Amino acid sequence: MRVADFAPSDVKAYHKGPLLGKVAIDRLMPMHLWVGPTGHVIRVGPTLRKLRPGQALVGQRLTELLEFRRPRGVQVMADLIARDGASIQVLFRAAPRSSMKGIIVALPQQQGVLINLSIGISVAETVSKFGLVSKDFAPSDPTVEMLYLIEAQSAILKESKKLNTRLQGAKIAAEEQAYTDTLTGLKNRRALDHIMGRLIGRAPNDKFGLMHVDLDFFKSVNDTHGHAAGDHVLQEAARIFIEETRSDDIVARSGGDEFVLILMDCVDEKMLNKIAGRIIDRLQRPIMFDGLDCRVSASIGITLSNNYNELTADQVCSDADAALYQSKHKGRSCYTLFTPDGDKHLQKGN
């Protein structure tokens, strides 16, 4: 239908625009304020009334009821009328000072202004505080949908957080079961026990030389230069062990500054002594960290798998340990080869 199709009396109505009754305005804009030409509130939408329970809003001066954040400087009615069509941001002057946004339109024939407000970002809190229900919002207003989404999202977030916590727990559990020492990348104690078990099972077919290496003066590096320096020294030591052994040998960090090297198919005493000597040699060179000069050395105990008629992991380890103790006892920075006949045959090198 075009304007020309209206009856003449309707054309006049068309140009005037629709006349809305108070109830219609309540339904369309449940948070409206009608402010008369004197600047006093004439009518308040039903939802807005709920935000000021037990308070008479009609008759109050608008600027005493609301503080204008935007636009600033609204004091008299003329300021409001001049803002026809402007978006506004207001707060109640009295607590609770819910922040609201809205629009202001000037009414014809000195009827004042109509302000339509909405709760804005604090919607969840406001709805909860004043017990608003979905009927308090016009069906065209997406506030209820917004609340739905907020609630759905927070439920999902809660589930996701639970999942993250469980995954974190699983990660820690996996690390506990891991075979790798995370600092040095070497095999760890668990891996070493596992490998030892396998080697013992295959003896005497598999022959090997085993070195127990303990870093000397490591604690003083840690104490003097800090843990970061200590960690760097451990990593450098690991690199040296890897470089001085072959790819199918086993290098494990068995404890703080203790390492175990298993040299496969190597029961040649001379060869083992040579390797041990080289390792000590290299470890004694200063290791630089962040401009700091870190100095360590190593004591080594060595044993051979063909020392034993009956090979057990405990025996091998405790003999290597005894030889290492001898090295420490003899002034560190040296290696000792364990021999089954006892201490008097322990050979000292370096």
Add this chain to the structure above:
Amino acid sequence: MHGLVNRSIQRFVQNTYGEQTWADICHDAELGFANFESMLSYDSSQTEAVLNVTCKKLQRGRIGLLEDIGTFLISDPASDALRRLLRFGGENFEEFLLSLDDLHDRAQLALPDLDLPSLELREHSAKSFELQYKWQEPGFGTLVLGILRAMADDYGALVLLDHSHGQDDVGDHDRISISLLDAEFAQDRGFELGGAH
């Protein structure tokens, strides 16, 4: 199948039949784990395996079991989230029914990888409706039936529900006829818009 569905089955079994029963079901279904994560997705064959083993172990038919799970999801006092989200649909049971048309899209707005059945409500009269249910995952129609039953109860409405199963190339094509006998038959369990805060 989305983890939320799998997790629901798990919660129902654990709650109603105990932890041990659930552990046995996971074992027999050869899942290789004992916990569904609600925020992950699972192959539908795993859901089917769990449902089959559960039916066998509890000596229950799939139709009745799924309906009970649907009811549990709404009425379990320990978990109010789904009930509340559905109550956003309307002030009374009739409005809630009308909101079901949007449920699929609403759910995807919140969780894009959540694929739910598409639902369409036909109003025969003010008291008589038919809900058309379509889903490519076969055999879950009575889960929705259970949810509807529990929601009617939640609103305090007395309803008569009748489920009939249908199938085509795409998947299930079920119908649930709904007679609203008394909208205010019992006490409404209540819903506050801002109740989650």
